[in-house]
Each structure stands twice: as C-alpha cells, then as structure tokens.
Amino acid sequence: xxxxxDKLEYSVVIPVYNEEDNAELLYNRIVxxxxxxxxxxxxxxxxxxxxxxxxxxxxxxxxxxxxLKVIKFRGNFGQSAAMGxxxxxxxxxxxxxxxxxxxxxxxxxxxxVKKMNEGYDIVSGWRKNRKDKMIIRKIPSKIANRLVQKxxxxxxxxxxxxxxxxxxxILNKIRVYGExxxxxPALGGIExxxxxxxxxxxxxxxxxxxxxxxxxxxxxxxxxxxxxxxMKYLSNPLQFFGRLGLVxxxxxxxxxxxxxxxxxxxxxxxxxxxxxxxxxxxxxxAGFQILFFxxxxxxxxxxxxxxxx
Ligand code: UDP
Ligand code: MG
Numbered sequence: 432x433x434x435x436x437d438k439l440e441y442s443v444v445i446p447v448y449n450e451e452d453n454a455e456l457l458y459n460r461i462v463x464x465x466x467x468x469x470x471x472x473x474x475x476x477x478x479x480x481x482x483x484x485x486x487x488x489x490x491x492x493x494x495x496x497x498x499l500k501v502i503k504f505r506g507n508f509g510q511s512a513a514m515g516x517x518x519x520x521x522x523x524x525x526x527x528x529x530x531x532x533x534x535x536x537x538x539x540x541x542x543x544v545k546k547m548n549e550g551y552d553i554v555s556g557w558r559k560n561r562k563d564k565m566i567i568r569k570i571p572s573k574i575a576n577r578l579v580q581k582x583x584x585x586x587x588x589x590x591x592x593x594x595x596x597x598x599x600x601i602l603n604k605i606r607v608y609g610e611x612x613x614x615x616p617a618l619g620g621i622e623x624x625x626x627x628x629x630x631x632x633x634x635x636x637x638x639x640x641x642x643x644x645x646x647x648x649x650x651x652x653x654x655x656x657x658x659x660x661x662m663k664y665l666s667n668p669l670q671f672f673g674r675l676g677l678v679x680x681x682x683x684x685x686x687x688x689x690x691x692x693x694x695x696x697x698x699x700x701x702x703x704x705x706x707x708x709x710x711x712x713x714x715x716x717a718g719f720q721i722l723f724f725x726x727x728x729x730x731x732x733x734x735x736x737x738x739x740x
Contacts, residue, residue: 440470442523442599443540446513447489447531448479452638454488457533458499464537468544475500476531477517480507510593510642515607518597527596528612532636534562535594539631543596552601552624553616555587556594556631563633571648575613575655582659583617587628590616594631598624610647610654621662668732672725679718686711 443461447454458474465472478486478501489501502516514528525547529535539556546554561569572591579590591613605618616626664671690707693699 438471439473439523440525441465441468441472441540441544442475442517442521442526443472443537444475444477444514444517444521444526444528445531446477446479446510446517447481447485448507448510448513448642449481449483449485450531450639451481451484451488453531453533454485455492457531457537458489458492460533461537461540462496462498464540468541473498473500473521473523475502475517475521477502477513478504479510479513480504509610511607511610511612514593514612518602518607521599521602524599525596526599526602527594529594532639532641534634534636535592536632536634539594539629540596542629542631543594546627546629547596547598549627550625551627552598553619553626554596555589555616555626555628556592557587557589557628558592558633559588559630561589561633562635567645567648571645571651575648575651578655579614579617582655583614583620583662585617585620585626587616587626589628590614592631609657610650611658613651614654614658617658617662666732668728669725672721672728676718676720676722676725679714679721681718683711683714683718686714 443465445457445461450457454476458476461474465474474496476489476499478489480503486501486503489499493499493501500520502520504513504516517528518526525544527540527543529537529540535556543554543556561572563569572589576588576590580586593612595615597615597619601619601622601624602615604622605615607615611618616624620626660671686707690704690711693704693707694701
C-alpha cells in the first residue's frame with residue numbers, strides 16, 4: 432500500500448537496540464501482517480544508538496520500501512525515549528508499539544486493531560503465557576501490575592507488555608520518558624482514554640540478548656512512585672506541600688509550647704531555653720516556606736494549563 436502521510440491508518444513503532452539478527456525477520460513479519468489489513472501504513476524503527484549492524488540492516492531494507500522509516504539516536508537513551516520519539520514521528524491514526532526482538536508477534540496486530548474498532552483508545556497486549564524467567568521477570572512484573580492496578584484504577588493485566596495499540600490523539604497528550612512507557616495506559620487513563628486488552632502470543636528470545644537486568648525493577652518502582660505522586664498531586668501541588676507545611680508549623684507550635692512551659696512553670700532562664708527558641712523559629716520558617724512553595728507550584732500549574740489551552 433502506498434503512503435501519503437495524512438492518510439496513514441497505522442504506524443508500527445519499534446525501538447531497537449542491538450537487534451541486528453532480529454531486525455529483518457521482524458520487518459518481514461510486520462509487513463506480512465499489515466499488508467493483510469489492506470490500509471496505508473508505515474513502519475517506524477527507532478535505533479536507540481545500537482553499536483552493532485542494526486542501523487545498517489534497516490537502512491538497506493529502507494532502500495526498497497517507502498513505508499519503512501528509520502530514526503537513529505546518537506546514543507543509547509533507553510526504550511522509553513526511543514518509543515517516545517517514534518510516537519512523535521508516527522502519523523497513523525492508530526499507533527502500534529512493539530519490541531524489536533521477535534518476542535512480540537506482529538500477527539497479533541490485526542486482533543489489537545479489531546479491539547480498537549470496538550471503541551477503545553488503548554488496547555494492551557496481555558502475555559498470558561509469558562516466555563521469560565520466573566524470578567527476575569515474571570514475579571516482579573506480577574507485583575508491579577498489581578500495584579499499578581491499585582494506584583491507577585486501570586485494570587489491565589500486563590502493563591509491561593510493549594505490544595499495544597494507541598489512538599494517536601491520546602498519545603499526543605502523553606509524554607513518555609524515564610521508564611514510563613510501561614505505564615502509558617495509566618497515563619492515558621488520566622486523559623480519559625477507554626482502555627481494553629487482548630491476549631497476545633509471546634515467544635522466547637532467539638537472537639541477541641535482553642537489555643535489562645534486575646536493577647530495572649528498582650527503576651520501575653521509582654517511576655511507579657512518581658506516577659502515583661503525579662496522579663494525586665499534579666493538578667493541585669498545594670495539597671501535598673500544604674500538608675507538609677502544616678506538619679512543620681505544628682512542630683514549631685509544640686516547641687513554642689514547651690518553651691513557654693519551661694519559662695513559666697520551671698526555673699529555667701531565657702538563656703537556658705535558647706535552643707528551644709531557635710528550634711521553634713526553624714520549624715516555623717521551614718513550615719511557611721514549604722507552604723509558599725506549594726502556592727507557587729499551584730500558580731505554575733495554573734499558568735501552564737492556560738498555556739496549553
Ligand atoms: N531497547 C531499546 N533501548 C534500550 C533497551 C532496549 O530500544 O536501551 C529495545 C530492545 O531492542 C527491544 C525492546 O526495547 O526491542 C525490549 O528490550 P528487551 O527485549 O531487552 O527487554 P525484555 O524483553 O528482556 O524485557
Ligand atoms: Mg525482549
């Protein structure tokens with residue numbers, strides 16, 4: 432199918448980092464799957480600073496296919512950044528993301544799209560029969576999925592599955608960085624996206640190696656925490672800073688009380704309670720500063736909302 436940029440129906444976005452043995456096979460399978468759908472599409476590979484022949488392989492393929500686009504990063508900026516760049520570039524009405532290591536199967540794309548057409552904005556793949564290591568992959572992922580469901584109220588089983596379909600206008604509202612590509616449904620949920628899931632096949636990695644180890648779990652947890660803070664306080668930061676400021680002021684008040692008590696009912700002199708004076712002052716000063724910080728944060732949020740509109 433030929434492409435005229437404003438008429439594209441589908442964009443497939445694939446971040447790749449040192450996937451030289453997977454790139455061509457995957458490309459062929461994607462083309463096969465998308466040709467069967469009979470609508471204009473593009474395939475966007477984002478080379479995340481590979482040091483092997485990945486870019487070379489893709490560039491060669493590109494020569495004979497105008498539907499193939501290749502973005503190249505100067506360095507390795509991570510899967511989220513690569514995915515984000517691909518999303519920004521993609522111009523299809525529906526954007527499908529997937530891994531570049533053949534663990535996701537392009538033959539699932541028609542199913543995702545079919546589900547989208549039932550009236551959803553995001554359809555997530557669910558690797559029900561996941562082919563990864565138990566201890567370092569499946570268990571942390573089960574826990575993370577539970578947490579995300581609790582925190583966000585978005586009830587999908589496999590937020591970490593890259594194979595997902597998104598409506599482009601929802602993606603335009605979301606910024607993907609850090610490890611956040613795993614939580615796009617949650618971020619989409621904030622924007623009011625209708626979300627669903629379908630089961631997808633998952634294969635073992637045949638070529639190349641996984642780019643992650645157990646430390647990823649910690650990075651994911653950090654992003655999960657920031658996502659939580661985001662969801663709770665982003666529209667009204669004073670809720671957070673205000674509470675913290677009040678705690679500090681309450682502490683200041685208690686120390687003031689203790690100081691007055693010592694002066695009034697014990698035989699302490701003013702010099703002897705000196706330390707209480709400075710502590711009291713410190714807590715009040717910090718308390719008010721935090722409160723004002725929250726006020727300023729609220730002003731910033733209001734202003735940026737106005738700019739966005
Ligand atoms: N990837 C990337 N940049 C990175 C790490 C990974 O673009 O810094 C790509 C990688 O090439 C693959 C996808 O992200 O296409 C998922 O990575 P991987 O298969 O290593 O993750 P796993 O399946 O082990 O969770
Ligand atoms: Mg993989």
